[in-house]
Amino acid sequence: MAFKIALNFEDGVTRFIDCNASETVADAAYRQGVNVPIDCRDGACGACKCKAESGAYELGFYIDDAMSEEEAALGYVLTCQMHPRSDCVVNVPASSAVCKIKQATLSATVAEVRQLSPSTISLVVQGDGINKLAFLPGQYANLEVPGTSQTRAYSFSSMPADGKVGFLIRNVPDGLMSGYLTGRASPGDTIRLAGPIGSFYLRDVARPVLMLAGGTGLAPFLAMLDKLAAQGGSPHPIHLIYGVNTDADVVALDRLDAFKALLPNFSYDVCVVADDSAHPRKGYVTAHIEPAHLHDGKVDIYLCGPPPMVEAVAHALRERKIEPNSFHYEKFAASV
Numbered sequence: 001m002a003f004k005i006a007l008n009f010e011d012g013v014t015r016f017i018d019c020n021a022s023e024t025v026a027d028a029a030y031r032q033g034v035n036v037p038i039d040c041r042d043g044a045c046g047a048c049k050c051k052a053e054s055g056a057y058e059l060g061f062y063i064d065d066a067m068s069e070e071e072a073a074l075g076y077v078l079t080c081q082m083h084p085r086s087d088c089v090v091n092v093p094a095s096s097a098v099c100k101i102k103q104a105t106l107s108a109t110v111a112e113v114r115q116l117s118p119s120t121i122s123l124v125v126q127g128d129g130i131n132k133l134a135f136l137p138g139q140y141a142n143l144e145v146p147g148t149s150q151t152r153a154y155s156f157s158s159m160p161a162d163g164k165v166g167f168l169i170r171n172v173p174d175g176l177m178s179g180y181l182t183g184r185a186s187p188g189d190t191i192r193l194a195g196p197i198g199s200f201y202l203r204d205v206a207r208p209v210l211m212l213a214g215g216t217g218l219a220p221f222l223a224m225l226d227k228l229a230a231q232g233g234s235p236h237p238i239h240l241i242y243g244v245n246t247d248a249d250v251v252a253l254d255r256l257d258a259f260k261a262l263l264p265n266f267s268y269d270v271c272v273v274a275d276d277s278a279h280p281r282k283g284y285v286t287a288h289i290e291p292a293h294l295h296d297g298k299v300d301i302y303l304c305g306p307p308p309m310v311e312a313v314a315h316a317l318r319e320r321k322i323e324p325n326s327f328h329y330e331k332f333a334a335s336v
Helices: 025-031 069-073 176-183 215-230 253-262 291-297 307-319
Strands: 002-009 014-020 049-054 057-059 076-078 082-084 088-092 104-117 120-126 140-144 151-155 164-170 190-197 209-214 238-244 266-272 300-305 326-331
Touching: 002 025, 014 025, 014 190, 025 082, 057 076, 069 076, 120 176, 151 164, 151 215, 164 176, 164 215, 209 215, 209 307, 215 238, 215 253, 215 300, 253 266, 300 307, 307 326
Parallel strands: 002 088, 209 238, 209 300, 238 266, 300 326
Antiparallel strands: 002 014, 049 076, 049 088, 057 082, 104 120, 104 190, 120 164, 140 151, 140 190
C-alpha cells in the first residue's frame, strides 16, 4: 500500500511523494528525486528531523541525541525512521532549493472566465494534468499572464475535478492579469501554472473551525470546503465570516449555500463595510466574531485577507484575551 506524503518546505513550496508502507519517508523522497536533509539514516544524528503536521505513522529506532521523547510527543519525526500508516503532511525545515526541488509547472487552457462582480473574476482552467495536480486546500499557484513572462499569485478556489480547477481573482484597475481576463481572454487560451505554494492550508479538523475571509480571500476557503465535502463533512462546527466592502462585491453565495446543504455543521455570515449596504450585518469582520465562534479558545482560526484585516483580527483576539488553539493566516496585496 502506498500513501501520499506532502512535503512542505520552509520557502512555501509543497511537493507530494508516494511512500510505501514498507519504506521510510526519506527513502521514498530520494527515490523520487527529492533530496530531503539526511545524514546517518540510522536515527542517530537528527539531521532529518521534521514536523509531522498530520497523519498516522510509526517511528523506528532512534536515540535521544537525535530526538527527545518530548519532541516525538509534539509530532517531530526522523524521516529516516518514519513509516507512514496514512497520508501525511510533513514540514521540512529547509528550502526547496536546498533540496533541489523546482516548482512543478504545467500548461492548461482557459475553460471559462466570468466577471462575478466589478471587483471579482472567476477563472477556470482545464487540462490533462489538472486531475494530477496535487495541492493542499488553501495553497496557491503562480499563474503566468498569457503573452508575457510575468506571473501573479492566486489561491485555488476549488479542488481538481473533471480536469478543471478554479480561481477567484480580484479585478485590479490597470492590473496586468485583470486586463488580460477582462479584455482579451478566450476559452482555449494557454496558461501556465507553477506551484503549489504556501503554508496556509487546512489541517486535520480536530475541533471547531472559524474561517475569516476578506474579499477574494474567500478563494482558499472554497477549496477547503470543497475538500471537506468530498471527505463527507466534519463532526466539528465550521463557521465562515465573509467580509467585503460593498454589496456589489458579494460573490459565490450559491457555492456557500451548496456547502451549507452538504455540510450540516457548516454555517456562514456575510458582512459589508458600506453604511448603505442592504445586508443586515454591516462593518468589518471583527465586529461579527461572536463568543460562540471562539469556543473559549478551543478553536482553529484561518484568516485570508489584506494585511490590515490580519492585524485587526490579531488585535481583537488579544483584546478579548483569546488564545486560539491555532491561528493560520494568509496576507495578500493586490498586484498590478
